[in-house]
Amino acid sequence: MPSQPPIPPLLSNHFAVPPESSLTLLTSVLGASSNWLLVRFLYSALISRKAPDASLASDNEAKVVLVSWLRDWSFWKEGAKRLGVALTKSSSVTFLDCLGTGLGLKDGGIEQVEGKVLDATTELKNDGSKVIVILDGIDLLLAATETSVGEILDCVGELREHAAIILTLSADAPLLHTRHTPLEINHASLVMSLSHQARLVLGVRELDTGVARDVSGALRIGRGGGDGAEGLEEKELLYFVAGDGGVRVFERGA
Amino acid sequence: MSFRKRNLGLSSQNSPTSTSSSSSSQVQPPPPGTRPSPIDGRPITSTGTPSLDALSGGHGGLVLGNSLLIEESGTTDFAGTLLRFYAAEGVVQGQQVHVVGVPEEWGRGLPGLVEGKDGGRGTEGSEGEAEKEKMKIAWRYERLGQFGEERETGARNPRAPTPKRTPFSLSPSSSDAAAQNHQPFCHTFDLTKRLIPPSSSAPIIYHPVSPTNPDPFALLLSSLSNSLTTSPHSLPHRVIIPNLLSPLLYPFTAAHPHVLLPFLHSLRALLRKHPSQITVMITLPLTLYPRHSGLLRWTELLIDGVIELTPFPHDYSLAASETTKTAKGKEDEKPQGLLKVLKVPVLSEEGQGLGASGGGGEDMAFWVSRRRFVIKPFSLPPVEGDQEAQGDATKVDIDF
Known part of the structure; x- marks a missing residue:
């Protein structure tokens, strides 16, 4: 199989660097991870591409603050390397390792997270470049600590004043539809509130028809309740992630 | 421009995730009970059950630095059998085994090693021969078997990264490495015997x-x-954590999300911090903590691989008809339950679908006998008397 372009052609517009203060949601489920999407957002932010549309050319590059509760630095580094981007902490990416340090789960709580992310953002913004803050798995704080939905929404709102935000959230049915325990009720309410604010929601899930060898899952692209995604088409596509990390995205039936 | 960069990425993708682990293994023989994955060269270790190793999406074992959760509904303890094989494999390989929450009797009841020509790789081979026709998932596993054998004879496998292999022949400890290569990757255990730990373990x-x-x-x-x-x-x-959250072993507060999830998160951090040093296997009773609860979903999200066992209820009419089969020497023919792969270590993180696991998306079932825990694709037996269907009943082929 020929190697795939890093950004699938059908999604080239969706992976463009998100506008200032916008919120982009990536949702995933247990059997279908959104990590491949996130790596491609990293790629498109960090690599300077010649956009075919001249108006996009001016803001097609950004610096990134990557905050991850579920994955470590070497995972992201490896993922980006497969696309041909060498992530080094010094350059245009700041990585906050919340998996190793337990940032946000310990005494400091979410205020400490907000403080650290703001510090990192300010530092990257020094030379006037655009900054994207990626929060990978902030919903863990809601499930595993006393942090409330309101506190997370406040934190995201505060950060949006300084940067564009990309959030990953789990959207498994037991977390969204069961709504018996506080964990489930809070999670559903967080996902609902954030999707109302979001510019764009990219959701991956397993195929409804079962497991297939040549399809990894379905990708649903929808506009959220927020502004900023007017030019983007809402659609549902299938995708396949190969063993080498290459991704093919195609229409149903193609 | 982009073409050149893409090539850069492809040429360097064979190196393992953690650069520190690769550099350290270049000067040392592989740690006991591990071998490099045929896919990306990361160290893998056996779960003690060959057909469970085969469900790892081509890695051929549990990749070090990963955890596996086995969920089981009902009152049976098939998951415990997998756990015992896993523990016994660790003891035999000379790895450090940790057992959490259960008394020491648990460790004394580990299944014994099958010695002689039936033990070790020999059994893998004979098993493969006997099961050649039935075991449809075996193509991956058989390939891995060959991979291991080629390694033993010193032949170069072009699929495997060479930097890991070359030092074996160059380093002064090559005799150690050779000795370890004779050690099988996965042993066979007998549930009716008791494991006598090797003196070196x-x-x-x-x-x-x-x-x-x-x-x-x-x-x-x-x-x-x-x-x-x-x-x-x-x-x-x-690390072996049997019956996590079972009220027999854990206080009820352990099942509170603010206690359990931070623990699993820290365990995940520990695995990532020592990516070439540790594997974890956990079992959990589904009857008490059903899969439709948010707590269990978070548990599954924080663990790298998840497998669900659904044992069939014991059917006495089937048990009676079984005797005729036993006469033909096919006593393990009847599956004892369904097995579902919900998440595969490494592959799921990369976003690959479950179709990439060894099962290829087929319904899987498991059989447990004295010496084996076998996982195979499940197909319903043909209706009795339906000669035509009996001919090709095992062919399950779904095109998408």
Whole structure:
């Protein structure tokens, strides 16, 4: 199989660097991870591409603050390397390792997270470049600590004043539809509130028809309740992630 | 421009995730009971059950630095059988085995090693021969078997990264490496025997869980972390957590999300911190913690691989008809339950679908006999008297 372009052609517009203060949601489920999407957002932010549309050319590059509760630095580094981007902490990416340090789960709580992310953002913004803050798995704080939905929404709102935000959230049915325990009720309410604010929601899930060898899952692209995604088409596509990390995205039936 | 960069990425993708682990293994023989994955060269270790190893999406075993959760509904303990094979494999390979929450009797009841021509790789081979027709998932596993054998004879496998292999022949410890290559990757165990630990193996470390402490996991994490940092870097550890959250072993507070999830998060951090040193296997009773609860979903999200066992209820009419089959020498023909792969270590993180696991998306079932835990694609038997269907009943082929 020929190697795939890093950004699938059908999604080239969706992976463009998100506008200032916008919120982009990536949702995933247990059997279908959104990590491949996130790596491609990293790629498109960090690599300077010649956009075919001249108006996009001016803001097609950004610096990134990557905050991850579920994955470590070497995972992201490896993922980006497969696309041909060498992530080094010094350059245009700041990585906050919340998996190793337990940032946000310990005494400091979410205020400490907000403080650290703001510090990192300010530092990257020094030379006037655009900054994207990626929060990978902030919903863990809601499930595993006393942090409330309101506190997370406040934190995201505060950060949006300084940067564009990309959030990953789990959207498994037991977390969204069961709504018996506080964990489930809070999670559903967080996902609902954030999707109302979001510019764009990219959701991956397993195929409804079962497991297939040549399809990894379905990708649903929808506009959220927020502004900023007017030019983007809402659609549902299938995708396949190969063993080498290459991704093919195609229409149903193609 | 983009074309050139893409090539750069492709040429360097064979190196393992952690650069530190690759550089350290270049000067040392592989740690006991591990071998490089045929896919990306990361160290893998056997779960003690060949057909479970085969469900790892081509890696051929559990990739070090990963955890596996086995969920089981009902009152049976098939998951415990997998756990015992996993523990016994660790003891035989000379890895450091940690057992959490259960008394020491658990460790004394590990299945015994099958010696002689039936043991070790020999059994893998004979098993493969006997099962050649039935075992449809075996193509991956058989390939891996060959991979291992080629390695033993010193032949170069072009699929495997060479930097890991070359030093074996160059380093002064090549005799050690050769000795280890003779050690099979996965042994065969007999559930009716008791394991006699080899003299060289480190004693199992038991981590008791206090049923009265509201946070039973606090001590566990620090002692695990201690043990990992104080032991030699090349010694792999296996952590076994049987019946997590079972009220027989854990206080009810352990099932509170604010206790359980931070523990699993820290365990995940520990695995990532020592990516070439530790594997974890956990079992959990589904009857008490059903899969449609948010707590269990978070548990599954925090663990790298998840497998669900659904044993069939015992059917006496089937048991009666079984006797005729036994006469033909096919006593393990009847599946004992369904097995579902919900998440595959490494592959799921990369976003690959479950179709990439060894099962290829087919319904899987398991059979347990005295010496084996076999996982195979499941197909319903043909209706009796339907000669035509009996001919090709095992062909399950769905095109998408």
